[in-house]
Amino acid sequence: MLLRMSTLFLRTLREDPADAEVPSHKLLVRGGFVRRAAPGVYSWLPLGKIVLENVARVVRDEMNAIGAQELLLPALLPREYYESTGRWTDYGDLLFRLTDRKGADYLLGPTHEELFALLVKGEYSSYKDFPVTLYQIQEKYRDEARPRAGILRGREFHMKDSYSFDLDDDGLRRSYAAHRGAYIRIFDRLGVDYRIVSAVSGAMGGSASEEFLATAPTGEDTYVSCTNCDYAANTEAVRTVVPDTAADPSAVPALLELDTPDTPTIQSLVDRLNAMDLGRTYTAADTLKNVVLKVTQPGETKYEVVVVGVPGDRDVDLKRLAESSLAPASVELFEADDWAEHPELVRGYIGPQVLAGIGIRYLADPRVRPGTEWVTGANRRGFHAAHVVAGRDFAIDAQVEAVEVRAGDLCSVCGGELRIDRGIEIGHIFQLGRKYTDAFEVDALGPDGKPVRITMGSYGIGVSRLVAAIVEQSHDDRGIIWPRAVAPADVHVIGTGKADQVEVALRIGEELRARGLRVIVDDRKASPGVKFTDAELLGVPTSVVVGRGLADGVVELRDRAGGERSEVPLDSVVELVAERIAAEG
RNA sequence: CGGGAUGUAGCGCAGCUUGGUUAGCGCGCCUGCUUUGGGAGCAGGAGGCCCCCGGUUCGAAUCCGGGCAUCCCGACCA
Numbered sequence: 182m183l184l185r186m187s188t189l190f191l192r193t194l195r196e197d198p199a200d201a202e203v204p205s206h207k208l209l210v211r212g213g214f215v216r217r218a219a220p221g222v223y224s225w226l227p228l229g230k231i232v233l234e235n236v237a238r239v240v241r242d243e244m245n246a247i248g249a250q251e252l253l254l255p256a257l258l259p260r261e262y263y264e265s266t267g268r269w270t271d272y273g274d275l276l277f278r279l280t281d282r283k284g285a286d287y288l289l290g291p292t293h294e295e296l297f298a299l300l301v302k303g304e305y306s307s308y309k310d311f312p313v314t315l316y317q318i319q320e321k322y323r324d325e326a327r328p329r330a331g332i333l334r335g336r337e338f339h340m341k342d343s344y345s346f347d348l349d350d351d352g353l354r355r356s357y358a359a360h361r362g363a364y365i366r367i368f369d370r371l372g373v374d375y376r377i378v379s380a381v382s383g384a385m386g387g388s389a390s391e392e393f394l395a396t397a398p399t400g401e402d403t404y405v406s407c408t409n410c411d412y413a414a415n416t417e418a419v420r421t422v423v424p425d426t427a428a429d430p431s432a433v434p435a436l437l438e439l440d441t442p443d444t445p446t447i448q449s450l451v452d453r454l455n456a457m458d459l460g461r462t463y464t465a466a467d468t469l470k471n472v473v474l475k476v477t478q479p480g481e482t483k484y485e486v487v488v489v490g491v492p493g494d495r496d497v498d499l500k501r502l503a504e505s506s507l508a509p510a511s512v513e514l515f516e517a518d519d520w521a522e523h524p525e526l527v528r529g530y531i532g533p534q535v536l537a538g539i540g541i542r543y544l545a546d547p548r549v550r551p552g553t554e555w556v557t558g559a560n561r562r563g564f565h566a567a568h569v570v571a572g573r574d575f576a577i578d579a580q581v582e583a584v585e586v587r588a589g590d591l592c593s594v595c596g597g598e599l600r601i602d603r604g605i606e607i608g609h610i611f612q613l614g615r616k617y618t619d620a621f622e623v624d625a626l627g628p629d630g631k632p633v634r635i636t637m638g639s640y641g642i643g644v645s646r647l648v649a650a651i652v653e654q655s656h657d658d659r660g661i662i663w664p665r666a667v668a669p670a671d672v673h674v675i676g677t678g679k680a681d682q683v684e685v686a687l688r689i690g691e692e693l694r695a696r697g698l699r700v701i702v703d704d705r706k707a708s709p710g711v712k713f714t715d716a717e718l719l720g721v722p723t724s725v726v727v728g729r730g731l732a733d734g735v736v737e738l739r740d741r742a743g744g745e746r747s748e749v750p751l752d753s754v755v756e757l758v759a760e761r762i763a764a765e766g
Numbered sequence: 767c768g769g770g771a772u773g774u775a776g777c778g779c780a781g782c783u784u785g786g787u788u789a790g791c792g793c794g795c796c797u798g799c800u801u802u803g804g805g806a807g808c809a810g811g812a813g814g815c816c817c818c819c820g821g822u823u824c825g826a827a828u829c830c831g832g833g834c835a836u837c838c839c840g841a842c843c844a
Contacts, residue, residue, distance in 0.1 A: 195777085195778085195805070197778085220837090327843090401843090643844090679802060682802090708803090708806055709803045710805050713805085726803080737803090
């Protein structure tokens with residue numbers, strides 16, 4: 182490959198686009214890799230397309246290596262497939278929907294479990310056919326409420342999605358492990374810095390699930406990792422351990438009601454307690470906050486009122502409750518109307534002491550363990566109760582992880598301190614199980630002549646998102662620094678401007694190309710400064726400058742990442758560059 | 767869906783408060799000459815439904831009303 186910049190369809194921008202916030206968005210637009218076509222929808226220009234294909238090639242390579250077979254399904258899909266698994270409605274507004282001339286409903290595929298399951302059902306029917314893994318790399322569509330950050334979160338994006346089909350759970354585990362290994366090799370080859378974190382499966386259904394997160398402060402996903410061991414998890418899936426702070430319950434005085442007018446919030450309560458001369462100082466962590474929730478089981482229309490207790494210095498993490506602790510039920514906060522319907526619950530002064538008596542389940546965070554002592558509501562407006570001991574003064578129906586995780590919480594594996602960081606979800610692997618094969622009755626006939634229900638795994642990689650994630654991780658104030666595996670070229674040869682220098686640059690470029698390297702030659706009529714600036718913006722790992730040294734028979738070799746420069750003889754530069762790049766592997 | 771902001775040339779912006787005749791600046795683009803190791807200089811050009819609709823006015827980019835769109839924060843989100 183040899184691209185001449187004089188004819189390349191490329192226009193770089195001097196200034197950041199006004200709508201860009203994150204580095205990848207700014208640099209990909211400024212470097213002429215992408216252009217916005219609609220909100221969350223981008224055109225990939227020649228250099229961007231090359232980078233995108235480079236990422237796809239690595240993905241394809243490693244997928245093929247684990248025996249997955251590539252195919253291509255339509256992005257335009259009829260409603261019926263998604264109807265039978267409930268996702269036509271479950272996906273809600275996230276689905277791009279359209280109608281054909283006959284009034285039939287279609288959608289643009291957000292992911293393809295249904296179609297793959299049906300495809301396999303249609304083609305395979307014997308146990309001898311399994312296991313099989315299929316994949317595609319394709320545009321996916323999701324009508325995000327708020328697309329943002331350019332390529333990082335678009336409404337149209339490129340995704341590799343693969344699906345494994347196995348006869349039994351062991352097979353599924355093997356397919357899952359094979360994908361996990363492939364993903365590790367893919368992200369290593371792409372030069373991405375990433376973490377593998379435990380995840381919850383969310384709307385996809387299924388059990389075991391891990392996310393691959395590219396570490397980046399601009400990432401949208403928050404994850405927790407241990408500073409002492411390998412444990413890492415998405416904040417919804419994280420498990421923590423709680424230091425044992427329970428006192429000897431027999432040493433705690435009997436429950437004491439306190440007159441605490443106008444203290445509906447934790448802060449107002451703490452201030453009041455400390456003004457009451459109770460012989461000690463209280464903090465928010467000494468109080469017990471009780472949050473009333475409406476919990477609806479799947480398929481039910483009636484909700485159950487549930488109270489969740491957490492230490493007063495913590496907030497309830499609704500997402501964690503809904504997606505992990507109470508899944509698959511849906512969870513909502515009590516609203517004004519609900520309070521009116523339940524006068525037995527005194528808003529702002531709820532205490533768990535009375536809940537058992539009125540038939541409401543009490544779920545407590547692990548920090549609220551039996552034997553711990555709290556100040557909490559007395560179920561009368563303006564009153565609280567002190568010396569309330571869990572297990573003595575109120576019952577706990579279940580312990581659930583309910584609080585927002587904080588840095589410094591303790592690791593459930595080794596007890597080390599946890600930290601919280603942000604990342605970009607670049608891959609996600611699921612052991613789906615039989616949700617889709619049950620829906621479509623995908624069976625294989627076993628050796629005994631009896632049907633076996635197939636079990637599925639589903640595995641995604643955000644190919645276009647990876648391009649942006651790589652830029653997020655690899656840039657400086659001058660531009661992008663591409664890892665070689667994805668760079669738009671191996672070498673950027675710059676003829677600084679004079680005709681003879683450009684001519685030599687083209688000759689060097691041609692010789693490099695003949696050695697199988699991918700080359701960009703800047704043969705434009707432009708001043709050296711312009712060319713240097715563009716080269717740094719575009720981020721090709723190695724560049725060769727043919728300029729003033731030409732009279733002495735030398736050219737300059739530059740390394741984009743480290744910034745090193747060296748003068749080398751003109752007649753050995755091709756050899757040297759080829760060797761160096763070969764040495765990098 | 768809630769909060770905030772913005773729509774003026776391909777891109778980035780000024781002008782609007784206080785209405786006035788050819789709507790400006792920088793980058794980019796075109797032509798010529800000069801220049802060529804760090805975003806060149808000089809000269810000359812091309813390019814505008816000032817988001818849309820309506821109103822006020824002799825006159826609207828500017829004032830008023832109503833839409834629409836986009837961006838940011840939040841909610842939501844494999």
